Amino acid sequence: MSAPTALPLFxxxxxxxxxxxxxxxxxxxxxxxxxxxxxNCLLDDLSQSGxxxxxxxxxxxxxxxxxxxxxxxxxxxxxxxARDGRFGIAFEEPLPLxxxxxxxxxxxxxxxxEAEQARRNARMFVQGRPRLRRFG
Numbered sequence: 001m002s003a004p005t006a007l008p009l010f011x012x013x014x015x016x017x018x019x020x021x022x023x024x025x026x027x028x029x030x031x032x033x034x035x036x037x038x039x040n041c042l043l044d045d046l047s048q049s050g051x052x053x054x055x056x057x058x059x060x061x062x063x064x065x066x067x068x069x070x071x072x073x074x075x076x077x078x079x080x081x082a083r084d085g086r087f088g089i090a091f092e093e094p095l096p097l098x099x100x101x102x103x104x105x106x107x108x109x110x111x112x113x114e115a116e117q118a119r120r121n122a123r124m125f126v127q128g129r130p131r132l133r134r135f136g
Contacts, residue, residue, distance in 0.1 A: 023047040026107040030070035034060050043070050046103060048094040059087035071106050
């Protein structure tokens with residue numbers, strides 16, 4: 001008898017890398033608390049067991065403890081790899097599934113908001129700024 005296959009946690013989600021748990025692509029703004037202070041970052045992807053982030057500056061060194069903050073999430077992790085402004089952390093304890101799902105919903109709404117803002121900016125660029133009419 002064959003072993004049962006695991007059902008995906010999220011339809012359409014693609015695990016990336018060598019992970020035991022599916023990792024979801026997010027691309028949302030976040031913050032990471034490092035030894036040097038609080039830094040803005042981009043939360044590239046997330047799973048229940050870890051995350052990948054991008055910083056504008058130098059990433060923390062492997063083994064450093066960090067706190068990731070994004071949309072109500074505050075989680076402690078340890079840097080397991082770092083290169084080219086990106087780094088990955090493993091969480092001290094797995095995240096609840098509902099937390100990951102909530103961040104996925106936020107990422108979807110954020111992406112739509114950003115796309116609408118880009119369309120609005122393009123429309124303003126093409127049409128020019130509205131002119132004020134003079135009365136009198």
